[in-house]
Amino acid sequence: MAPQGDVPLQGNVDVDAGTLERLYRGLRRIRRVEEEVARLYPSDKIKSPVHLSIGQEAIAVGVCDPLRADDVVAPTYRGHAAYLAKGGDLNGMMAELYGKVGGCARGKGGSMHLIGMERFILGASAVVGTTIPLALGFALALKREGKGRIAVAFFGDGATEEGVFYESLNFAALHRLPLLFVCENNFFAIHTPLEKRWATDRLCERVATYDIPTTKISDGDVIKIHAWTTESAAALRTGAGPRFLECHAWRWREHVGPGEDYDAGYRARADLAAWQQNDPVERIGGRIAAPVRAAVDAAIEREIADAVAFAEASPFPDAEELTAHVFAE
Numbered sequence: 001m002a003p004q005g006d007v008p009l010q011g012n013v014d015v016d017a018g019t020l021e022r023l024y025r026g027l028r029r030i031r032r033v034e035e036e037v038a039r040l041y042p043s044d045k046i047k048s049p050v051h052l053s054i055g056q057e058a059i060a061v062g063v064c065d066p067l068r069a070d071d072v073v074a075p076t077y078r079g080h081a082a083y084l085a086k087g088g089d090l091n092g093m094m095a096e097l098y099g100k101v102g103g104c105a106r107g108k109g110g111s112m113h114l115i116g117m118e119r120f121i122l123g124a125s126a127v128v129g130t131t132i133p134l135a136l137g138f139a140l141a142l143k144r145e146g147k148g149r150i151a152v153a154f155f156g157d158g159a160t161e162e163g164v165f166y167e168s169l170n171f172a173a174l175h176r177l178p179l180l181f182v183c184e185n186n187f188f189a190i191h192t193p194l195e196k197r198w199a200t201d202r203l204c205e206r207v208a209t210y211d212i213p214t215t216k217i218s219d220g221d222v223i224k225i226h227a228w229t230t231e232s233a234a235a236l237r238t239g240a241g242p243r244f245l246e247c248h249a250w251r252w253r254e255h256v257g258p259g260e261d262y263d264a265g266y267r268a269r270a271d272l273a274a275w276q277q278n279d280p281v282e283r284i285g286g287r288i289a290a291p292v293r294a295a296v297d298a299a300i301e302r303e304i305a306d307a308v309a310f311a312e313a314s315p316f317p318d319a320e321e322l323t324a325h326v327f328a329e
């Protein structure tokens, strides 16, 4: 029952060159998309609030890369990274942020409500903790389906304070559901730090009492996250019960919006600097041959420019759309 602690993976884990390049592309693509969103934001073309995950990309990329295309993921309102990492359409995401009809939710949801069911990306919600029971329900359905598919619930440290988190841990463990719980612990719920919210920071120990194997990765290493997911997903496909991953991460920007908030006084810029020195985009990028990296980077810039052009060209939804898709038809 004891958590595996902070040294979860035996020996040095690494990946082959192809995977390394894929991980780099995934990390860099999300980083650049969100930087572009931040750059565009003051123009007021983006019509919804944005919760950027710059600095946290390694979790979505490390978890989603080993998944099967037909596995199900539930991203949060801070969900650009998981949406993109699971193969969500970038044009659809950008147009969604613009409130345009070409958006993945036809422009009616915005950044907090991305969805991509063709890639088994569940619709996100602004309500903290909702990914957990949603993914749990899908995990139950996938178990009954019996095709070896698994589900992933992404959620923040704040979501572990919701009662449904503990109900879901219990239900998933009791029924041995194929569900990966992935907690993105960035130490803050909006501006409130863990020390003011948790009696202890031993989250993995709490989860382990449900007889769920737990792992904590506190350095944001995408390769460790990838290794954990590869191993855990394989186990789940053959009937092992759920697993839990706590990943420490640093949200580089403000809670919501494109800027920084180090003058708000609730956290220190020195912490940002420490995490930036350990930036996975640069860490992985530094292992890619320079010409390959340049080609990947250039392709990403072209893709982003195309997505912005797509969003600009897409019309706003017609007024009749307002009541469409409200009830199941």
Ligand SMILES: Cc1ncc(C[n+]2csc(CCOP(=O)(O)OP(=O)(O)O)c2C)c(N)n1
Binding pocket: 078, 126, 127, 128, 129, 155, 156, 157, 158, 159, 160, 186, 188, 189, 190, 255
């Ligand atoms: C049920 C519920 N309670 C409160 C809020 C207000 N709220 C929005 S974001 C947030 C912080 C959540 O923190 P965390 O789960 O750690 O995710 P992060 O924003 O750090 O990614 C809160 C309390 C909400 N949206 N939903």
